[in-house]
Amino acid sequence: MADSKYFLRQIASFILLFSICSPSFAHNKSTTTTTTTTTPTPPSGCSCPCPCSSGSSPPSGSFPPLGSPPPSGSFPPSGSPPLPSDSSPPSGSLPPSGSPPSPGSLPPSGSPPLPSDSSPPSGSLPPPSSPPPPGSPPPSGSPPLPSDSSPPSGSLPPSGSPPPSGSPPLPSGNSPPSSSQFDFKNCFSRIFAFGDSYTDTGNAQLMGGFQPFISQLFSQFSSGQLPGYRLCNGRLVIDFLCDALSIPTLRPYADSSAEFSKGVNFAIAGSTTLSTDFFTQFINKGHSLMWNANPESCDTQLNWFNKYIAEKGCKGIHEEACRGEMANSLFWIGEMGGNDYARLYGSHVLHKLLITQAVGHVHKLLRVILDKGARFIVVQGLPPAGCLPLHLSFCPLKDRDQYGCSNIANSLIMAHNELLQAKLEELRRKYSNAMIIYADYWKAYQTILTNYKSYQFEQPFDVCCGAGGGQFNFELNSLCGSAGTSTCKDANKYINWDGIHLTEAMYKHVSDLFFHKDHCQPSFAELIMKKKQMMMGSNP
Numbered sequence: 001m002a003d004s005k006y007f008l009r010q011i012a013s014f015i016l017l018f019s020i021c022s023p024s025f026a027h028n029k030s031t032t033t034t035t036t037t038t039t040p041t042p043p044s045g046c047s048c049p050c051p052c053s054s055g056s057s058p059p060s061g062s063f064p065p066l067g068s069p070p071p072s073g074s075f076p077p078s079g080s081p082p083l084p085s086d087s088s089p090p091s092g093s094l095p096p097s098g099s100p101p102s103p104g105s106l107p108p109s110g111s112p113p114l115p116s117d118s119s120p121p122s123g124s125l126p127p128p129s130s131p132p133p134p135g136s137p138p139p140s141g142s143p144p145l146p147s148d149s150s151p152p153s154g155s156l157p158p159s160g161s162p163p164p165s166g167s168p169p170l171p172s173g174n175s176p177p178s179s180s181q182f183d184f185k186n187c188f189s190r191i192f193a194f195g196d197s198y199t200d201t202g203n204a205q206l207m208g209g210f211q212p213f214i215s216q217l218f219s220q221f222s223s224g225q226l227p228g229y230r231l232c233n234g235r236l237v238i239d240f241l242c243d244a245l246s247i248p249t250l251r252p253y254a255d256s257s258a259e260f261s262k263g264v265n266f267a268i269a270g271s272t273t274l275s276t277d278f279f280t281q282f283i284n285k286g287h288s289l290m291w292n293a294n295p296e297s298c299d300t301q302l303n304w305f306n307k308y309i310a311e312k313g314c315k316g317i318h319e320e321a322c323r324g325e326m327a328n329s330l331f332w333i334g335e336m337g338g339n340d341y342a343r344l345y346g347s348h349v350l351h352k353l354l355i356t357q358a359v360g361h362v363h364k365l366l367r368v369i370l371d372k373g374a375r376f377i378v379v380q381g382l383p384p385a386g387c388l389p390l391h392l393s394f395c396p397l398k399d400r401d402q403y404g405c406s407n408i409a410n411s412l413i414m415a416h417n418e419l420l421q422a423k424l425e426e427l428r429r430k431y432s433n434a435m436i437i438y439a440d441y442w443k444a445y446q447t448i449l450t451n452y453k454s455y456q457f458e459q460p461f462d463v464c465c466g467a468g469g470g471q472f473n474f475e476l477n478s479l480c481g482s483a484g485t486s487t488c489k490d491a492n493k494y495i496n497w498d499g500i501h502l503t504e505a506m507y508k509h510v511s512d513l514f515f516h517k518d519h520c521q522p523s524f525a526e527l528i529m530k531k532k533q534m535m536m537g538s539n540p
Helices: 002-015 212-221 237-245 276-283 298-313 319-327 338-343 351-371 407-430 441-449 504-516 524-535
Strands: 190-194 263-265 329-333 376-380 435-439 459-463 465-467 485-487 494-496
Touching (some): 190 237, 298 319, 298 351, 351 376, 351 407, 435 524, 494 504
Parallel strands (some): 190 263, 190 329
16 A cells, blocks of 8 residues: 555656746846865765655765666666567556556667766766866865865856866867857847746746646746746746847747747747647546646647747748748757656556657757758757656655666656757758757756755755755645745755756756856857857858
8 A cells, every 4th residue: 555655646746747836036146156076975874865764864965976877677788688579568668557666667678878978976986097077076085175265155156157166178189169268149149949847938827827826826936037937936047048148038939028039938838749639638648737728749839930930030031031040040949858758657658659759759849940940959958857856755765776866767868868869960960051969958967966065055955945844845735835835045055946846046057067068069169159150151
């Protein structure tokens, strides 16, 4: 009975992922951050952030790397024998509803290998003659950084700030250009954004899709300093992108009063890559706890984009002129696919089929905008959803990898990201004049979480807004804004806003890693350089 109750709660919690939170719009002041690192020191007898027994707490100031392979049996290494065929019910398929998740669940046969840029486990050293990964802790015994290099607690680095002191220099020769060499401002005339709740600036709320208690939270936490509605306590990555490019904050497409002269945000909180019909007809999971009706899919966002082009963006101009407008715009593809995995948790849909379908729909969206003339595209991967407090508060030993995160959730995320990168490489070969870069959200999250004190975070797992008394200040039945919940005094010290979404401070640091560090492939600086070459009339 205990396993059955846990599993039912786990299913309900997974369905909420990327879909529900309590937003506000308070801005945070920015100052400079240093690279003071904290050597991970797992608690005795436990190497996971989840409490291994009642009353235990996460390790202070430490967290092992997330990008390393899970333990044997939880994810096949590259080159390992294929898993059983799709006809085999346990392997490669999601557990049926009502049954507990299997420990060490495997991704489907044919799943791509783990990302090659995964960081080594805590305490391991990089290969000889190679620089340490950005943000990695110093080897055991290394002297701490000078105390006078630390900025005030809770401060954030200004947008566009150079790499912090102590970062390894780029190698000489044919190394990629540094973002400090370029002024991002005025490089692009417009930005078009797609994605889910991590990118949406108001579409879901304006469409009236939320349950009443969710809609009430917007007015409860809003300060009015940002236009729109965000599932966060402040700015998102897309907002920091607009700041860096000197473009006004993107208005949601559903805002009928917006002019959209500098771009449009098509992202919808809770949206999926698979169609709504897929969930309602085949899975019978067309709704979730935060939606009045069926959430929208990325097809809705694509239809909105085509409608915008026809009615506003390229109205009255020839096709070639329209392609020129698209070539001068930046396309930002936020997270897509996380809600699909959340909704299908507990179904009989095979991992391989689900990942292939989800990435396939993102691939389709990219082909459409490339055929319209887009030449500069940033595509975000998915963050490690299995390490969010939503999952950490419910993860038993049998569903945890060696780092304490949900093995089932993160094995799907890793396979999704690897297949997505393979599809991006195909598009680069086909559209050779386009600059398509991958924003590695997994790596960015890992860099910050494994060295959270260097980023002035004091709470790597606790949520800022939630119900006191629960693990990580999180209760599934008492989400941020509901009765009995409270908000922390300083959100800058927290990575997690509500256990499902991140704080403005976390988004600020993720943005900095995307724009100014090596967490995009190719780098964001290379994209800017290519755009400047095009602006100067040379062959980009």
